[in-house]
Amino acid sequence: MTPDIPKSALQLRTLVTSTGTLELSLHEVPVPAPAANQVLVRIEASPINPSDLGLLLAGADVSAAVVTGSAERPVVTIPLPEGALRRLSARVDKSLPVGNEGAGTVVAVGSSAAGNGLLGRTVAAAGGSMYAQYRTIDASSCLLLPEGTPARDGASAFVNPLTALGMVATMHQEGHRGLVNTAAASNLGQMLVKLCLEDQVPLVNIVRKPEQEELLRKLGALHVCNSTSPSFMPELIEALTETSATLAFDATGGGRLVSQILTCMEASLSASANEYSRYGSTTHKQVYIYGGLDTGPTVLTRNFGFAWGLGGWLLTPFLQSIGREAVAELQARVAGGLTATFASTYTKEVSLAGALQPGALATYAEQATGEKYLIAPSLK
Amino acid sequence: MTPDIPKSALQLRTLVTSTGTLELSLHEVPVPAPAANQVLVRIEASPINPSDLGLLLAGADVSAAVVTGSAERPVVTIPLPEGALRRLSARVDKSLPVGNEGAGTVVAVGSSAAGNGLLGRTVAAAGGSMYAQYRTIDASSCLLLPEGTPARDGASAFVNPLTALGMVATMHQEGHRGLVNTAAASNLGQMLVKLCLEDQVPLVNIVRKPEQEELLRKLGALHVCNSTSPSFMPELIEALTETSATLAFDATGGGRLVSQILTCMEASLSASANEYSRYGSTTHKQVYIYGGLDTGPTVLTRNFGFAWGLGGWLLTPFLQSIGREAVAELQARVAGGLTATFASTYTKEVSLAGALQPGALATYAEQATGEKYLIAPSLK
DSSP states (O other), X not given: OOTTSOSEEEEEEEEEOTTSEEEEEEEEEEOOOOOTTEEEEEXXXXXXXXXXXXXXXXXXXXXXXXXXXXXSSEEEEEEOOTTHHHHTGGGBXXXXXXXXXXXXXXXXXXXXXXXXXXXXXXXXXXXXXXXXXXXXXXXXXXXXXXXXXXXXXXXXSSHHHHHHHHHHHXXXXXXXXXXXXXXXXXXXXXXXXXXXXXXXXXXXXXXXXXXXXXXXXXXXXXXXXXXXXXXXXXXXXXXXXHHTOOEEEESOEEESHXXXXXXXXXXXXXXXXXXXXXXXXXXXXXXXXXXXXXXXXXXXXXXXXXXXXXXXXXXHHHHHHHOHHHHHHHXXXXXXXXXXXXXXXXXXXXXXXXXXXXXXXXXXXXXXXXXXXXXXXXXX | XXXXXXXXXXXXXXXXXXXXXXXXXXXXXXXXXXXXXXXXXXXXXXXXXXXXXXXHHTTOOGGGOEEEXXXXXXXXXXXXXXXXXXXXXXXXXXXXXXXXXEEEEEEEEOSSHHHHTTTTOEEEEESSOOSBSEEEEEGGGOEEOOTTOOXXXXXTXXXXXXXXXXXXXXXXXXXXXXXXXXXXXXXXXXXXXXXXXXXXXXXXXXXXXXXXXXXXXXXXXXXXXXXTSTTHHHHHHHHHHHHTOOEEEESOEEXXXXXXXXXXXXXXXXXXXXXXXXXXXXXXXXXXXXXOSEEEEEEEOOOSXXXXXXXXXXXXHHHHHHOHHHHHHHHXXXXXXXXXXXXXXXXXXXXXXXXXXXXXXXXXXHTOTTOOEEEOTTOO
16 A cells, blocks of 8 residues: 555445435545456546435435535435335444446556556546545456546446447347337437447437437438427337337336337338238337336336347346456547547536535436536545 | 048138118138148038137127028128228128138148158148138148047147147247246137146136136146236236236237226236336336237226236237247147147137027137037037
């Protein structure tokens, strides 16, 4: 250990108590020495992704947040809704670290050869506990960033880029010829627009606001449908016919959007069918739910035949399914495009303590388009 | 052609008119000579399966049926609900034959060798147009029944037996260790109970009435849950834990049953998990909808993590997916068990004209447990 590494440092923790309260706070935890195959990373940038919010906020209503403690060590408490403890039973009274991904400088390495080339370099990594000042990580899990890349540029090198690449890979694997994405003006959605243009994958983007339509068209998106438009269904059918898209990724989950997408896919396929089939088109239509912006129930009208599937989609099992080598190839592609195709933009950079301020909490919990927070744990 | 084969014979037809009426009637159609690779079958028994009703009734409300014509040549007309024509556009003004499967005697054969061994024998077949007195069929598609088997015993040798076998095969293919079936007291459900006992496949049966519970327990079913019971959910969780069933086949489609099954599977899996995962269990839970007894929307509460799938399941694509040889193996198994594991029972045998009488229509359209009709086209 070099002398400028402290013995202990801050880590953000989330705790659901058995009395029904969510508690967010900063803990002073020991900075461990890296094991043989590990490196110690000083985390300098870690994004707040929608996929972090489930663990961080446990479904609590942030408008009821109360902040106590000092400015440097705030403690947020939020009462949990009735019945929430049953759903959360496995995490009750366990103080849990948060943060799916981040980037920073390797300040110490273990004894294995793998780590040595990384000392002093900026790396990106995923795997949780990134809302912290320091973290040890397997050297083999680190994505070495090109010399001179600021940590900020590598902070979001895993979740969104690999999800976008995973969507396109899933499309190829499952034999589809085009994609649909919802909540398509998100950071991930914008990345998918750029990636699909680069890979010549036909993409239908579904958004809810005119300014989101405009944003995506400016990026070069060819097919953008607004689900609040009275002509949404015929417009979606037309876009599906033009793209032959039979695979959709849905970030909203609840409501009727999934059903509408399947209905429009079926309508597009039936329009080109020659013969009546009481079971509908034989072409398989698939929707994967990968988020839950709408936590209400998913309502399916089932007027889309029998050749359809719906399911959950998560990045981690997808990466496990394709194997280490394929993942390494995807990561290499991301590393080469961090300031272009896979660039993320942030509206705000906050310290660990800053992430626990009421205004910040309220903003990132809302998951509004164009509002993306970056935690810089070394900021005071 | 031998002299006892008529030049023309009766065929039941279903017609959706452009004026919004469903018309069911008997047509006198030419009896064709079999082509080289075909045989001509005198159809003697053909069941009315739930899977026939979509084509036959086009969603019409049979309580509004009006029957005109003679007793031998009834004509049923039923007004279709507002808006039905859009959904049915591909079949408007096309008179369509009906009847997925049936059995009868081979009365003439084509010139190819394959057909010759079949002359005079009783065969079962599937492929539509079975509600008719005669039908030509590819010799290779015929299931030759054991010498002396009455046509009645072979009438349902395809749809239900192959569906039950297909469910078990899908379970093995997709790596599940147990099955759930809904509307489990149906003819198919009873067959599945017997098959699963024979193959030692753990099976959870979901029914809605005490007498259905009793019926299945008498057949030897170990796990029967009544979805109308106040303790349905805990009972289902217990049955799922005992069977490790993570694959369900659902005949109802609409309502919350699919969601309840996924929720209970997740609860059963989480109970044995050691660690909290914000994304739920990593074990994949799957439900296939194969019927539509409840035509209302499917409502999913999505409190079952991300490792789940839902989709349509149909027999024909399943059979296509496993290939000819595998299908032949399944059919051989069915042929050997037609009076045991794969036996069907019928409450009523009617002529083609009898199938168009109001009382019969009302009964088989209701798809009540234990009410199964057999059409015997040679009956007057």
